Amino acid sequence: MSKEIYENPDLKKERQNCPFNKEEITHLLDGGKEKTIERKQLENYILSDEQLKDAVPMEYLSHADKYAEELRKACLLMHKLADSPAGQVPTLRALMGAGLGSAVLKEGNPLALHYVMFIPALMGQGTIDQQAKWLEKAYNLNMIGTYAQTELGHGTFLRGLETRATYDPKTQEFILESPSLTAYKWWPGSLGKTANYAVVMAQLYTKGKCEGTHPFMVQLRDEETHEPLPGIVNMWLNPVCISSYIHYGTYVKPTNSKLSYATMVFVRVVVCQDVTTNLRKAVTIATRYSCVRRQSELKPGDREPQVMDYQAQQNKLLPPLAATFAFQLAADHLWNLYHTANNNIEQGDLELLPDLHGLSCALKALCSSEAANFVEVCRQSCGGHGYMSCSNFPRIYGQVTAAETYEGENTVLWLQVARYLVKTRKEQSGGLSVKYLIGEEKGPKTVDTTLEGIVKLYRRAAVGLVDVAIAELDKSGRKGEAPHDAWNHAAVYLIKAAQAHARLFVVESFVDSLKEGKLSAPVRTVLSQLCELFIIYWLLERSGDFFLCSNLTKQDLLLLNSKYVELLAAIRPQAVNLVDSFDLRDEVLNSPLGCWDGNVYQRLFDEAAKSPLNQSNVHESFHKYLKPLLKSNL
Numbered sequence: 031m032s033k034e035i036y037e038n039p040d041l042k043k044e045r046q047n048c049p050f051n052k053e054e055i056t057h058l059l060d061g062g063k064e065k066t067i068e069r070k071q072l073e074n075y076i077l078s079d080e081q082l083k084d085a086v087p088m089e090y091l092s093h094a095d096k097y098a099e100e101l102r103k104a105c106l107l108m109h110k111l112a113d114s115p116a117g118q119v120p121t122l123r124a125l126m127g128a129g130l131g132s133a134v135l136k137e138g139n140p141l142a143l144h145y146v147m148f149i150p151a152l153m154g155q156g157t158i159d160q161q162a163k164w165l166e167k168a169y170n171l172n173m174i175g176t177y178a179q180t181e182l183g184h185g186t187f188l189r190g191l192e193t194r195a196t197y198d199p200k201t202q203e204f205i206l207e208s209p210s211l212t213a214y215k216w217w218p219g220s221l222g223k224t225a226n227y228a229v230v231m232a233q234l235y236t237k238g239k240c241e242g243t244h245p246f247m248v249q250l251r252d253e254e255t256h257e258p259l260p261g262i263v264n265m266w267l268n269p270v271c272i273s274s275y276i277h278y279g280t281y282v283k284p285t286n287s288k289l290s291y292a293t294m295v296f297v298r299v300v301v302c303q304d305v306t307t308n309l310r311k312a313v314t315i316a317t318r319y320s321c322v323r324r325q326s327e328l329k330p331g332d333r334e335p336q337v338m339d340y341q342a343q344q345n346k347l348l349p350p351l352a353a354t355f356a357f358q359l360a361a362d363h364l365w366n367l368y369h370t371a372n373n374n375i376e377q378g379d380l381e382l383l384p385d386l387h388g389l390s391c392a393l394k395a396l397c398s399s400e401a402a403n404f405v406e407v408c409r410q411s412c413g414g415h416g417y418m419s420c421s422n423f424p425r426i427y428g429q430v431t432a433a434e435t436y437e438g439e440n441t442v443l444w445l446q447v448a449r450y451l452v453k454t455r456k457e458q459s460g461g462l463s464v465k466y467l468i469g470e471e472k473g474p475k476t477v478d479t480t481l482e483g484i485v486k487l488y489r490r491a492a493v494g495l496v497d498v499a500i501a502e503l504d505k506s507g508r509k510g511e512a513p514h515d516a517w518n519h520a521a522v523y524l525i526k527a528a529q530a531h532a533r534l535f536v537v538e539s540f541v542d543s544l545k546e547g548k549l550s551a552p553v554r555t556v557l558s559q560l561c562e563l564f565i566i567y568w569l570l571e572r573s574g575d576f577f578l579c580s581n582l583t584k585q586d587l588l589l590l591n592s593k594y595v596e597l598l599a600a601i602r603p604q605a606v607n608l609v610d611s612f613d614l615r616d617e618v619l620n621s622p623l624g625c626w627d628g629n630v631y632q633r634l635f636d637e638a639a640k641s642p643l644n645q646s647n648v649h650e651s652f653h654k655y656l657k658p659l660l661k662s663n664l
């Protein structure tokens with residue numbers, strides 16, 4: 031007789047009479063029906079392998095055992111690549127980030143940097159000959175690389191990196207050295223124990239002149255013994271300059287000195303999608319749990335309600351639910367810009383590079399910071415159980431907050447965006463992502479609170495805040511302040527302007543995607559409600575920006591607040607159906623709180639039972655420490 035599949039009755043009820051086709055949303059997020067089929071085949075292929083399952087929860091292993099266990103599984107995954115039903119590249123992409131890969135490698139993939147940064151650096155900056163020599167070796171895993179840029183003393187200020195690569199014309203070699211403790215490469219993933227090669231960013235010196243930071247291929251360890259090569263600690267020999275600008279001993283300037291930063295642009299684009307995947311996991315866990323959890327008393331004398339029925343809980347969870355769609359659609363737009371810009375750059379056309387740099391910095395900083403805040407709200411919305419390690423919130427939060435720092439610390443990236451906006455506004459130039467700065471909203475500044483009217487408010491805030499920042503810079507200039515001082519003293523305004531620019535891009539991506547998308551009426555309805563909820567949510571959160579730059583009134587704000595709470599109530603009945611549409615398997619969620627069947631309490635209990643401390647009634651430490659204390663009559 032088939033085993034009855036348990037489904038929590040409340041979750042079951044939430045799923046009845048869903049007014050839209052969940053699979054349609056799944057296909058939208060996957061990039062089409064075929065992609066969904068491919069993803070599910072790949073998930074089955076990977077998650078059915080018993081050798082990829084953890085014998086004990088990772089949190090109970092030592093640091094060294096965690097590393098060894100993750101490396102074991104990462105290597106097994108690489109062996110499985112060849113037979114993957116989805117092909118190598120889609121499989122690799124799925125295994126590197128917060129999605130399928132995190133279901134197997136819960137502490138992170140020791141080989142991630144090899145694929146996410148080392149190979150992209152070779153592809154983006156290596157010469158044809160260098161690519162011929164190294165790419166096949168890297169793809170065949172005959173070498174494991176990382177991207178070594180950050181030093182103990184410098185991570186942000188690349189022009190301040192201390193590692194030096196001095197070109198010796200006699201031997202036609204580069205001598206790499208770390209001249210000081212603060213020059214030691216620090217932070218690069220896999221550098222400690224896994225990688226045997228690295229792309230090292232170093233200041234290139236030739237003929238006594240510093241030509242700025244350039245990428246170098248450096249062998250770190252013996253390919254057979256894995257022992258560090260001699261002198262690897264503070265003197266690295268025989269590196270090779272990647273995309274060499276040394277021609278017969280003479281330095282030839284690249285067409286754009288920032289092309290060596292290209293790898294970071296690529297990862298910033300990828301990070302937007304990865305933090306969105308993590309946010310989707312957090313929202314799914316919190317939403318399902320909030321429909322299983324019953325607590326307190328809403329109507330006196332009634333049964334304890336589902337906590338999702340509290341407006342306060344809806345206010346916590348529905349904006350992040352909407353954000354997952356907003357960020358995914360914006361990341362898709364950015365990805366398309368990346369491909370267009372990259373194809374142009376390969377033809378020598380660098381015109382879109384500033385747009386790509388500005389937008390990738392803006393979206394990486396916005397998606398990572400907003401996702402981090404939203405993940406913490408999701409964790410808090412689950413009360414004490416959200417605090418447990420097994421809830422998976424601590425790990426998701428750690429991964430998303432890391433993204434606020436790596437690939438460019440967010441504040442620094444906001445200032446890069448501001449630099450791009452101020453320059454663009456002053457030159458009335460700029461391409462794709464600042465089109466409105468040129469054609470800013472003309473006409474009366476009256477406010478209408480329709481979707482189009484609200485988008486116009488975002489445009490006014492984005493342009494207006496750039497103009498406020500420019501006015502601050504000009505005021506400082508008139509006081510005789512040097513440009514760098516004026517820039518520093520306007521930082522608060524500059525960052526506000528950059529953030530408003532990023533939010534406008536996300537809002538317009540969401541609205542445009544719904545306009546252009548071939549969606550069924552029911553899906554369009556629910557996604558439009560999420561879109562309107564999200565853009566009103568952000569406006570209410572940042573109302574000061576809008577008061578500063580438009581004729582928004584107190585009445586308008588009260589009206590928008592009423593619209594916001596109406597939308598909370600309208601979307602509440604579809605919350606579980608929307609997160610079900612993400613189609614995230616329990617193994618990917620990796621949380622008793624978020625499992626599809628809602629069997630939360632039994633799964634929590636089973637997880638607790640796995641703790642080594644719960645394998646005996648009295649731990650040995652009692653006899654060593656506590657019992658003597660109890661007898662000591664202090």
Ligand SMILES: CCCCCCCC/C=C\C/C=C/C(=O)SCCNC(=O)CCNC(=O)[C@H](O)C(C)(C)COP(=O)(O)OP(=O)(O)OC[C@H]1O[C@@H](n2cnc3c(N)ncnc32)[C@H](O)[C@@H]1OP(=O)(O)O
Nearest residue numbers: 126127179185186187188288291294300304387436437438
């Ligand atoms: C599939 C799953 C994926 C999983 C997710 C990924 C997992 C990865 C996990 C960890 C990996 C982490 C890796 C790292 O962290 S690598 C190290 C990252 N470090 C940084 O990002 C450093 C940040 N700092 C900088 O980028 C620079 O120092 C700077 C931009 C802040 C300043 O550089 P500087 O040379 O001083 O430039 P200026 O500010 O003076 O500007 C000059 C000029 O250049 C333009 N510009 C700057 N950067 C770029 C760029 N990257 N691309 C294009 N153009 C750039 C800038 O706009 C100025 O232009 P101008 O105004 O016209 O003069």
Ligand SMILES: Cc1cc2nc3c(=O)[nH]c(=O)nc-3n(C[C@H](O)[C@H](O)[C@H](O)COP(=O)(O)OP(=O)(O)OC[C@H]3O[C@@H](n4cnc5c(N)ncnc54)[C@H](O)[C@@H]3O)c2cc1C
Nearest residue numbers: 177178179180184185186217218219432436437438439441
């Ligand atoms: C999980 C993780 C993985 C990483 N992986 C790698 C890797 O694989 N390879 C690699 O090379 N690096 C890696 N890094 C390092 C990362 O790139 C750096 O930490 C990051 O670039 C920030 O630089 P920093 O640590 O020097 O911080 P700092 O730049 O020292 O930042 C400290 C403070 O100074 C502020 N600040 C700095 N400059 C300015 C400015 N101009 N204006 C205003 N404020 C400023 C910052 O906003 C911040 O508040 C990783 C980091 C993490 C956390």
